[in-house]
Amino acid sequence: MAAESIAYRNRWIRLAAPWLVPIGLILFWQIFAVSGLIPHRILPSPVEVMQAGFHLTVTGEMPAHLWESSQRAVIGLLIGGTIGFVFALLNGLFGPAHLVFDSSLQMLRNIPHLAMIPLVILWFGIGEPAKMFLIVIGVFFPIYINTVHGIRSTDPKLIEMGRIYGLTPWELLFTVVLPSALPSILVGLRYALGIMWLTLIVAETVACDNGIGYMTMNAREFLQTDVVLVGILLYALLGKLADTVTQALERWLLRWNPAYR
Amino acid sequence: MSNNTLLEARLVSRTDKAVAVRTHALSKEFSGRLVLHSLDFRVDPGELVAVVGKSGCGKSTLLRLICGLEKPSSGWVEVDGERLNGLSRHARLMFQDAALLPWKSVKANVALAAPRKSLRDRVAEDALQHVGLRDRAQEWPSILSGGQRQRVALARALASDANLLLFDEPLGALDALTRLEMQALIERLWLERRFSAILVTHDVEEAAALADRILLMEGGRVTFQTTVSLERPRDRASAEFTALKEAILERILGRHA
Numbered sequence A: 001m002a003a004e005s006i007a008y009r010n011r012w013i014r015l016a017a018p019w020l021v022p023i024g025l026i027l028f029w030q031i032f033a034v035s036g037l038i039p040h041r042i043l044p045s046p047v048e049v050m051q052a053g054f055h056l057t058v059t060g061e062m063p064a065h066l067w068e069s070s071q072r073a074v075i076g077l078l079i080g081g082t083i084g085f086v087f088a089l090l091n092g093l094f095g096p097a098h099l100v101f102d103s104s105l106q107m108l109r110n111i112p113h114l115a116m117i118p119l120v121i122l123w124f125g126i127g128e129p130a131k132m133f134l135i136v137i138g139v140f141f142p143i144y145i146n147t148v149h150g151i152r153s154t155d156p157k158l159i160e161m162g163r164i165y166g167l168t169p170w171e172l173l174f175t176v177v178l179p180s181a182l183p184s185i186l187v188g189l190r191y192a193l194g195i196m197w198l199t200l201i202v203a204e205t206v207a208c209d210n211g212i213g214y215m216t217m218n219a220r221e222f223l224q225t226d227v228v229l230v231g232i233l234l235y236a237l238l239g240k241l242a243d244t245v246t247q248a249l250e251r252w253l254l255r256w257n258p259a260y261r
Numbered sequence B: 001m002s003n004n005t006l007l008e009a010r011l012v013s014r015t016d017k018a019v020a021v022r023t024h025a026l027s028k029e030f031s032g033r034l035v036l037h038s039l040d041f042r043v044d045p046g047e048l049v050a051v052v053g054k055s056g057c058g059k060s061t062l063l064r065l066i067c068g069l070e071k072p073s074s075g076w077v078e079v080d081g082e083r084l085n086g087l088s089r090h091a092r093l094m095f096q097d098a099a100l101l102p103w104k105s106v107k108a109n110v111a112l113a114a115p116r117k118s119l120r121d122r123v124a125e126d127a128l129q130h131v132g133l134r135d136r137a138q139e140w141p142s143i144l145s146g147g148q149r150q151r152v153a154l155a156r157a158l159a160s161d162a163n164l165l166l167f168d169e170p171l172g173a174l175d176a177l178t179r180l181e182m183q184a185l186i187e188r189l190w191l192e193r194r195f196s197a198i199l200v201t202h203d204v205e206e207a208a209a210l211a212d213r214i215l216l217m218e219g220g221r222v223t224f225q226t227t228v229s230l231e232r233p234r235d236r237a238s239a240e241f242t243a244l245k246e247a248i249l250e251r252i253l254g255r256h257a
């Protein structure tokens, strides 16, 4: 009985503990802001930020920007991810293709994709294609590199086993090679998501007329620090959301693997 | 005989298709180093041949050539009277690592070997029944013990209508008790199905307990062979058994005069 209630209490402590620091910080921030030590323009209080967020939601301004940003993010991820995946299949499965393409791709990988912004603006102007291009380039590499790595580290014994039991090349790909590469592919996806948000923020901040990045840059011009903070918090939430979803996906897809149970 | 046993007999116990294996002046070299020296070797249909020898003498290479995973440098392999070209339809190789797909259930691992897709589930269940793992069918391979995994690999070979089983030290990683159990299981399945089999092992007792014939390989050549005519199941405590074991061990260690 006593042991049970201790275990029960421990569970609650474990659930609550990660929240202590953020809640403490927000409380501290609120007290600090209300005390008037810092000008409102530099740092509005958490309550004011919440109010601004509520207002932006009710007017429909934030949902519209959010929609634009998410659309960009998802389309960019799909295009870049697909290209990366296809290249990875090609180079992971066929030795000659790997020989021809891989070292060039590894070289390009070393260019930080955000360093290409001036060039991208010269090529595409500041419209939608420019942002899409940056996201595509950004997510391409983590997907490509991790998928190739996953495919090439498939246990050769398993492939031999599949061949001995008469699996066709397609069956080998779908029942042996890709499932074996999956953990690595998912790592690539998580990296890609991180890069996707980062690229989106930078691209929308540099040049845009909608999206969360635009909303915050616009607010800056009008000295609406609370709106800027709403934008920043929104990015944090979106990033966390994407991470949580991929983690859940990982746990489900890799449930055969003792390391993910 | 009930309907069920009839079906089982049809699905799993195929006693009529054991194949013969012959190698003709079979040689294999790896980057200029000769690993098999013009080997002439034969397994009769339904025979269980054990191959013993020190590590590095070419036993695994021989099995890989017989199932077609490697190409001979010269000479050829004949299975069921046909010259082997590419992978053998008849042969199934089992190694120390059970090579199960960790992302498929035990049953799915066995089912992938079944040649007729429509019967896959039935065949897999029957094969698992034969190795005593029917109740573990839905589990992930990662939670099974080493011996159980080898039994799943054995069930997979059974499910595939294998006519020639090539065992490459399949029990080498198991503890002594599990190994005895597995040896009994292999013997039982072989008696039921009479597939042809080559058992590579470093355990002379295992060879003496299971084989119809024992070959000793040294440096890529067969240097000694003996037919074992002891009655099955073999009494490991008998004087004949011990004498046979000693004789082979002495050959291996080169203490013969």
Ligand SMILES: Nc1ncnc2c1ncn2[C@@H]1O[C@H](COP(=O)(O)OP(=O)(O)O)[C@@H](O)[C@H]1O
Residues within 6 Å of the ligand: B030, B031, B035, B053, B054, B055, B056, B057, B058, B059, B060, B061, B062
């Ligand atoms: N793919 C390979 N490439 C080069 N050498 C190999 C290869 N496979 C086996 N060998 C060599 O062939 C010899 C025999 O190997 P193997 O057949 O595995 O021996 P055993 O199974 O009897 O221990 C060893 O010396 C090994 O190093």
Ligand SMILES: [Mg+2]
Residues within 6 Å of the ligand: B059, B060, B061, B168
């Ligand atoms: Mg070996």
